[in-house]
Amino acid sequence: MTAHAVTHQIIATSSQSERKLFPIPGGVHPPENKSQSLNLPLSALPAPAKIILPLNQHIGAPAKPLVAIGERVLKGQLVASAKGFISANIHSSISGTVTAIEELPVPHPSGLPAMSIVIRSDNLDESVTYEPCENYFELPKEQVIAKIQSAGIVGMGGAGFPTSVKLGGRGKIEHLIINGTECEPYITADDILMQTYPQEIIEGVKLLAHLLGNPADVVIGMEDNKPKAFTALKEAAKGTNVQVVAFPGKYPSGGEKQLIQRLTGKEVPSGKLPSDVGAVVQNVGTVYAAYRAVKYGEPLIERITTVVGGALQKQGNVIVRIGTPVADALSEFGFKERQASQLIMGGPMMGFTLETAEIPIVKTSNCIIAPSYAEMPPVAPAQPCIRCGLCAEACPAGLLPQQLYWYARSEDHEKLQAHNLFDCIECGACSFVCPSHIPLVQYYRASKGAIRTEREEKAKSDRSRRRFEFKQERIAKAEAEKEAKRIARQKAAQEAQQKMAEQKAKAPPAAAAPATAESAEDTRARLERALASAQTRLESAQAKHAEAVAEGSDRVDQMAARVKQAELKVQEAQAKLSETQHTPTASTVDTNSDDPVARAIAKAQAKNAMSPLEKAQSNVESLENRLSKAQEKHQQALSEGADNASALLIGVNKLTEKLEQARTELQGLQAESLSSTEKPAAAPDDPAAAAIERAKAKAEAMASMSPKEKLENQIESLTGRIAKAEQKLAAAQAENADTVEALALGVEKLKAKLASTQQELEQLNP
Template identity: 40%
Template sequence: MHSELSLIEQMRSGKLWDIPGGIHPPERKSLSNTNPIDIAPLSPIYYVPIKQHIGNEGDLIVSVGDRVLAGQPLTNPKEGLSLPVHAPTSGLIKDIILHVSAHPSGIPETTVVLESDGENIAIANQPIPDWQNKPNSELIAHLKSMGIAGLGGAGFPTYIKANPTKNVELLIINAVECEPYITADDVLMRHYAQEIIQGIEVLQHMVKPELVVIAIEDNKPEAISAIEKVIVDHKHIEVRVVPTKYPSGGEKQLIQILTGLEVPNQSIPADIGIVMQNIGTCFAIKKAVIDGEALIERVVTITGESISRPQNLWVKLGAPISDLLTHCGLVPEQDQRLIMGGPMMGFNIMDIMMPVVKSTNCILAPSEYLLPSRGVEQACIRCSLCADACPVNLLPQQLLWFSKAKDHDKLEEYNLADCIECGVCSYVCPSQIPLVQYYRTSKVEIKQAKEDKIKSDKAKERFEARQERLERDKQARLQRHKESAEKRKKALEKDNSAKDKIAAALARAKAKKNELAGTTTEVENKTSEANIPEVKTTDTQDRVAAAIARAKAKKQQAALNSDETKPDKTRTDDTKPKDIKAKGTEVVEEKVQTAEQAKKDKVAAAIARAKAKKLKEAVEPAVANVEEKEQTSDPVSAEQVKKDKVAAAIARAKAKKLKETNETEPKTDNTSSESIVPPVSEQMSTDSKTPEQIKKDKVAAAIARAKAKKQKDQGEQK
């Protein structure tokens, strides 16, 4: 019975698989792979970005004016994905500025400007000679301190891949280098095969795979021969020659070619027991562990039809591109294009002062004839060439629409994250649509949107936590107050002296309130006396009575002013008024009081005395009623008691004024008593008065006081 082969058995069988899509562009590798690797001359100025890898930038540990040596750290790595950067040569830290970055956007980033002293003095090497006996933790820390990152283009920190959390069956060394023009890995294998294998042995010791496979494209026969010679004695290291096809050098594509397995969506190769490293990274690992040198230089291909001496150079990181182009003899065309990377996945160089970084593998200066620039973008004709060529089986046309519409949800639904940005779709598009540029932009937008959402969620969590804390504090305060109140209540129940103090305080408050009520009543009385002419009521009868009283008072005052002497009570002759002129300024009309008028006055006085008597009889029960209400235990509102007091006070005042008037005034008053005091029945008919009746009583009392005052003044004048 045939059993399914394991991963290692499949690999040892030598079987290869194919990937969907892919293209075969012109290679043009012969321009730069025929010569050995040269050393780039020292640049006067190096621009060293403090971040040259995926992850977080480190913290600067140097300042302007410091002198440094080659290999000396310039930063300390932070927590998480972070690596230090090192001085590429000896010299002076001239400045720390924002400088153009080695990125498609060219966004300035923090950069250390190092002025070379031309001596290239390095710090002492820090090798680990007995690395075979060292634990992984020590080797991982060493790789991190040496700043080793993936040199295949992504710049992923190597110490992460060298410390897998799962068992690794297969370690793949990627030496495919499938993109046109680039030959850095090819010539490195030709001339440094032994050093590369030493780096692979260090990885074997750390990762402990069952098998190591070095994958090389069949268009690199010299490199294949060089590697096979040095692995003769290594039974767990094998070479696999794969067909030349772009983009077979992609991580997931190469795994599929070698094993027939596909890495699941949103997964990494380690999830299926595979780890992959670049061939140049293996050389850097050997230099770090065995030689003790930090990553401060790498092989860079300087090529293109506009380069007179295309070649591969050992370039120190931070060297400006302008120095490399000058060294290799750039003969620029009109509107010359410069590309960092290959023609498929590279990007246009915006500034020739852009520095070389850890992921820089090529500087390309192509001719317009052999590698024409992209034409004007036209409308999509739906030819499906992009979908046929996609090595990840995506739908580039739909992704384009969603990218233009900024529909991030649809882009994620259509697996934009799986796009490896190989540029195949743009290469085959007959409408010259820069599809990869749209996808890159959308990826950045989605990443930014997710980061903003994370920040927003964190801010929301902080706000809600604060609100909860404030609510807890509020409830705690209320609980403390409640407990304090309960304690005070219990203390009062036990301590009688406290009750006495509270009772005394309440008594004082009540006395003060009564005093204020009396003062208010007095003020109201004085106010009523001062504003008699302005008294207004809502009752029609009261308004009419007030008007009549004012008219009579006015008439009486006019009569008093016109009398010069008091008339004789016994005068019975009918004397007519005389007009008297006071020196031409005043005419006084004398009035003669007839016996009939005197009789009327007597009658009016008698009526006034009777009304006063009735008013007194009505007041006394009202006062008694008020006092009874104060003393009784029946629930009477404080407002009603106050109103009753006011009414009683007004009634007493009226009675007193009326009595004084009757005793002091002569009985010849020519003013009708009916206008002085309103009927008793209108003032206080019952013991309990309504607020409106009390108001009427106030108005009537005010009118009575005014009349009494006028009569008193009249008597004094007489």
């Protein structure tokens, strides 16, 4: 009730005057083929046994899965959340268990697989409880938009742009245009929706108008081939300021930009968004879904889809759960697979072919067409362009399709952009009229893709250049620093030499000796001497100081400082001396013991000092520890159904293996220690050191070996590596890990290397 207080604006300014329409250029009139799907009433498809939810059913970043394999989910439960600003939530449309999160074929023209969540139904159809909201006109707009966002509402006309993003836009909106055009042949999903739920749609329009700051112009536009929907909406819109307009049909008047032009006469500037001319366009299906999301808290888990085509026994519109495989919908309508020339998702003008019927119906799937060969025969081979110009007449964007075609063929990307290739909306009107059956749109799509790739590569190569230059600069700087240091060192050394030479000249030759090879005693003696001289210097300084004080000279301060200095020196010398006395035989290593490297070495030495037996024992112990920990973790992962369980299992297996190895080693050592109590640790035990040793030995051996031997050696090691690699590959294949390809490549490479080495060897062997 209170909502009315807020909506008084809408009601007060109701006017239903005839609206001025504007012409749009180009366009074609393909056969409508809409009647066949309107014979049956709207029905609901039974809940499927399995749903496949691709993580990317919208424009933008794929959603992030929130469920784990084995987890039970309810109908309406959030299973993947939006990642980033332009992204959308995904909800389960049935209750059941998540059986897989993997790459599966998705509705995409490429036919490539993409990450999807598979949920198997438990046939209970248990739903989470939704949170209805009556007073949405009173809530802050952000909160309402958040409701729409969390319900995962995206543009349902085909593009799949997240609705909340469009509603949260900035700038003043003057026109809210609701797109009920449905200009593509065959599709009647929006028609049926408008016929069935006119009241809800009008409420939804009011809601969106409210969210957009009540634009002055709120209009529902449709082609005049939907008289029932028009009357129903007109009736429902009575008393509101929502205009309902029907205009003569022409494909593609339902394109966003075309509809804006048709209804307002405004053109969206190239490269800009509709909001830049103050317009927001929403599909009727989106409006309906957004309304239900706000009013009843329902997430987007079902939609109306037209199932139509000559290869079906019956044709009509169904309410279908998002994620239902196309095959389920088709079999419900008596699909005769052998009679279908192709399978199309979307309309015949802009839809894409599906290679298999195991692809799910997603949020944007407004139509499934299973045409017979008579309806849509395979495309005839392209003939030469005769420059007839029909395409230019058909182009709603005012482009020159045949010029674009020539440039696309010759891959002249600059010319393509000069001819505004990126203003092409890929509506297919040009290909439709082409008498030579040239797949023009495919040329444009390929060229757009190539240009985009080129731009990305350009950007990447620029970044690479910067990184490379930066690295070079850094290296140059480091070199320069090193060089500077080297020069400084050299200079210092020279100076020292000079000094020494001077000293040598002064002091008797014997005095030089202690500096080079000092015994501890010598050191002590030297320090004592130093202490003595420091003390004498202190005394003389004190004397001078006293003198200065007596004379009242202005050098008193200076002298005082000198005394202080001398005192410090004496103290230092004393300290040093006492240190030397305490540790008279300390080795150089110990004096440097704060050096981490040295410490590590010491540790390693200590470890080395351990007998191999002890070492093996401790090794086994630590491995046992690690294994038990890993097992624990694995158990936990398994019970949680986390997807890293398999990875953990591998870890456990590896550890077990290692432990086994360590144990056998230990046993061997124990046996050894029994037979001979002391065995010289000839080989270093440190594995790294061993490897280095081995490598050295190998290098030496190699150096002394004849080329033939070398090659034989190489072959041997290669065979070993291949065997190892193959083992790994087999393991990976068994586990179906995604490293299979890489491993296979590795095996191949190794084999190739082996082959070439063998060849070389053969060449050597006459």
